[in-house]
Amino acid sequence: MTSLEEYIHKNRRKKLKFYSSILxxxxxxxxxxxxxxxxxxxxxxxxxDLLKRILKPNFSYSDVVWEALFDTIQMSVIxxxxxxxxxxxFIFLTSENVCFSKVVSSVLNRIFAILRTIPSLIWAxxxxxxxxxxxxxxxxxxxxxxxxxxxxxxxxxVEEIGxxxxxxxxxIGASKIQMMKYSVMPELRKHIVSTFFIVxxxxxxxxTILGFVGAGGIGQIMWRDLNHLRYDNLATxxxxxxxxxxxxxxxxxxxxxxxxxxKFKINTCCNFILYDYLKKIFIFFFVALMLFVLKNYFNxxxxxxxxxxxxxxVILVRMCHLNLSYFPKIISGVWDSxxxxxxxxxxxxxxxxxxxxxxxxxxxxxxxxSILFKGLINIMRTIPPMIIAxxxxxxxxxxxxxxxxxxxxxxxxxxTKMYSEIIENVNKNVEDSIxxxxxxxxxxxxxxxxxxxxxxxxxxxxxxxxxxxxxxTILGIIGAGGIGTLLNMNIIWRNWENVGLIVVxxxxxxxTIDILSKKIRMRVK
Numbered sequence: 001m002t003s004l005e006e007y008i009h010k011n012r013r014k015k016l017k018f019y020s021s022i023l024x025x026x027x028x029x030x031x032x033x034x035x036x037x038x039x040x041x042x043x044x045x046x047x048x049d050l051l052k053r054i055l056k057p058n059f060s061y062s063d064v065v066w067e068a069l070f071d072t073i074q075m076s077v078i079x080x081x082x083x084x085x086x087x088x089x090f091i092f093l094t095s096e097n098v099c100f101s102k103v104v105s106s107v108l109n110r111i112f113a114i115l116r117t118i119p120s121l122i123w124a125x126x127x128x129x130x131x132x133x134x135x136x137x138x139x140x141x142x143x144x145x146x147x148x149x150x151x152x153x154x155x156x157x158v159e160e161i162g163x164x165x166x167x168x169x170x171x172i173g174a175s176k177i178q179m180m181k182y183s184v185m186p187e188l189r190k191h192i193v194s195t196f197f198i199v200x201x202x203x204x205x206x207x208t209i210l211g212f213v214g215a216g217g218i219g220q221i222m223w224r225d226l227n228h229l230r231y232d233n234l235a236t237x238x239x240x241x242x243x244x245x246x247x248x249x250x251x252x253x254x255x256x257x258x259x260x261x262x263k264f265k266i267n268t269c270c271n272f273i274l275y276d277y278l279k280k281i282f283i284f285f286f287v288a289l290m291l292f293v294l295k296n297y298f299n300x301x302x303x304x305x306x307x308x309x310x311x312x313x314v315i316l317v318r319m320c321h322l323n324l325s326y327f328p329k330i331i332s333g334v335w336d337s338x339x340x341x342x343x344x345x346x347x348x349x350x351x352x353x354x355x356x357x358x359x360x361x362x363x364x365x366x367x368x369x370s371i372l373f374k375g376l377i378n379i380m381r382t383i384p385p386m387i388i389a390x391x392x393x394x395x396x397x398x399x400x401x402x403x404x405x406x407x408x409x410x411x412x413x414x415x416t417k418m419y420s421e422i423i424e425n426v427n428k429n430v431e432d433s434i435x436x437x438x439x440x441x442x443x444x445x446x447x448x449x450x451x452x453x454x455x456x457x458x459x460x461x462x463x464x465x466x467x468x469x470x471x472x473t474i475l476g477i478i479g480a481g482g483i484g485t486l487l488n489m490n491i492i493w494r495n496w497e498n499v500g501l502i503v504v505x506x507x508x509x510x511x512t513i514d515i516l517s518k519k520i521r522m523r524v525k
Contacts, residue, residue, distance in 0.1 A: 029343045033404050043395025050231070050394045054387075057239050058232035064221065065240050072218040073244070075139045076203040078297060081290070083146020084196050090151050091188070092180055095158040097166060100176060109155075113514045114507050116148045119470040120206045122503065125491045130312040131304070139297075142203045149202060150195050156459055157191045158184055194421055197252035201245055201381070201417075208241070208384045226390075234387070242382040249378055249417075319500030326498045330505050333476070333483030336400050338509060340475070340482055341468035344407035349461050351408070352415035353450075359416055360423035362431060363445040377420075380413025385471055389480045403480025407471055411464050422456045423449050462517035469510050 029035075090108065092098055099105040123144050127137035161184060169183045170176075208219040218237060225233040357363050359377060364370035385406045392402035426449055434448035450457070476484020483502060490498040 025346060029339070029346060032339050033343045034399070034401050035404075036401075039396050043392075043397075045395075047391050047395035050391050053231045054235050054238070054391070056232055057235035058230075059236065061233045061236045062240065065218065065237055068218040068221050069240060069244070071135055072204060072207045074297065075135055075142055075207055076200055078294070079139045079142025080146045080196060080200040080203050082143045082294075083148075083199060084150045084192065086143075087147050087151040087154065088192075091154045091158060092184070094151065094155050097159055097161065097163065098176070098180060098184055110511075112148060112151055113511055115144075116152065116466065116510065116514075118503055119473050119487075119506070120145050121474050122487070122491070122499070126312070126315060129315060129494075131308040138207065142206060145206060146199045146203060149199050152463065153195050153198070154188060154191060158188060160455065161187055193255055194252065194425075197248055197255075198418065201248055204241070204245065204248075205381070205384055208386075222384075226387075238383055238387070242379060245382045246375065246378050249374060252421075315496050318496035319503070321497050322501045322504060323495075323497040324501065326501050327505075330483055330486055330502055333486050334505050334509055337469060337472040337476065337482035337484070337506075340400050340404045340407060340472040340480070341465055343404040344411050344468050344472075345461060345465040347408050348411035348415050348464065351412040352419055353457070355412065355416040356420045356423060357442070357445045359420040360449075362424055362426070362428075363441065363449055365441055373416075374420075377413040377416045380409055381417060383410070385410040385475060389475050393479065398479035398481075400481030403472060403475040403482065406475065406480065407468055410471075411468060414467075415460060415464050418460050419453070419457055422453050422460075426452050458520060459517075462513075462520060465517070466510050466513055469506070469513065473506060 090112075094105050094108045094112065096102055096105050120141060124138060124141040127141050131137045131140075165183055165187075166179060169179045174182065208222050218241070222234065222237050225231075225237070355373060355377060358365070358369055359373040361367060361370045364373070388409050389402055389406035392405050396402055396405075423445075430448050430452050431444055434444045439447060472480070472482045473484040473487055476482035476487065479485070483506065487499065487502050490496075490502065
């Protein structure tokens with residue numbers, strides 16, 4: 001039996017080991033990313049000067065922005081909706097604890113993991129090459145991104161469902177399908193709503209990047225203003241995007257708080273039958289409305305669609321013929337992209353952990369602090385990483401350090417948003433049980449809410465690592481280092497054989513991260 005003294009010594013050794021590991025990681029990342037505090041301090045005046053110019057919006061430009069913003073919202077909502085709807089059947093086929101075959105779930109997860117490695121910009125560039133510039137290509141690209149993101153996030157939520165819940169349903173004679181309907185779907189429903197808003201926000205930001213290759217939306221005018229150094233116009237776009245994402249955030253919070261507009265008192269059999277009948281009518285008209293909207297939205301002829309498919313086939317065949325002689329050139333790019341992603345994920349994890357305490361309404365000191373920090377993280381998430389990188393370029397010059405810092409700012413906002421929402425979904429009993437011991441707000445957060453959500457926090461951190469690898473490739477396009485520079489050059493020159501090899505290299509990198517992240521998630525579960 002362990003004595004109290006042994007337990008204290010063991011606990012101290014454990015903490016010493018943990019903090020030593022953190023210190024080693026910090027030294028490793030700071031050294032290889034070439035972080036120099038003096039360069040950063042010397043560059044601050046220039047960065048603040050550019051930031052000051054960006055903070056002066058040209059309100060007369062808003063008329064131009066609204067039209068493009070409407071297109072972006074259309075693209076993002078339709079792309080997110082279709083992506084999540086398409087992902088639901090595959091969630092049941094890829095979740096190991098509910099799928100009928102572990103082989104099937106494993107094979108499908110591998111395929112989706114490979115597809116997730118392809119940055120959104122590549123999807124858009126290929127689709128623009130196939131179907132020409134415009135909203136159609138952009139929406140399909142956003143749908144693919146939404147499908148892949150929601151499939152991963154929702155699958156992880158299903159795999160977190162306890163075996164006892166699933167086994168208890170099967171024990172009363174329920175089939176696998178009945179188990180999914182009555183045990184899995186109720187647990188999954190609230191995550192579907194929050195995932196939709198996460199994907200929607202992600203798609204709105206992605207739309208600003210897709211404009212770079214002509215995929216329509218607000219991104220096209222953003223890149224035009226950036227090339228013409230119209231920072232006042234850029235400020236107007238960022239301000240409107242911020243207001244849009246803030247509105248989505250509050251809408252998400254309202255819906256997740258389950259404040260039903262119409263309340264049904266289901267306390268009799270007749271009420272239940274009426275409720276079930278009205279629900280079916282609502283679903284029928286909703287599906288009919290969506291089909292009508294989609295038919296009018298995707299205004300593309302069958303002939304043009306088939307022609308695009310044939311063009312896509314040519315590009316795909318060329319991408320499959322990998323130019324292996326190009327491989328030595330991409331090794332250093334892959335290494336730099338990996339370092340940028342690791343740096344941003346590690347430091348944003350620390351920052352996000354602190355910010356989440358102030359942001360979640362059930363852990364924050366009070367609701368005004370929570371609203372203030374929700375606004376702050378929305379600003380951090382709204383400004384595209386490419387714009388943040390350009391601000392860092394002004395102070396510390398192009399390179400991987402600027403890319404790493406830009407991604408750290410962006411990821412801190414995104415991670416805080418995702419983790420604070422998970423904290424807000426924690427059962428209130430956990431919070432009350434810790435409070436009953438006399439613990440203060442910080443104690444409740446660290447000893448109760450964080451420990452309860454620790455696996456989810458690690459899962460989000462690992463998910464952000466994968467996203468940052470993709471984002472680091474995109475940042476490379478504007479000179480932030482990494483493999484993105486090579487990728488951009490080859491897309492512009494239509495060297496699809498080299499693009500194919502780069503995609504494979506990125507896929508191997510993210511695939512390795514995915515395998516490691518899965519092992520880590522299973523360990524902390």
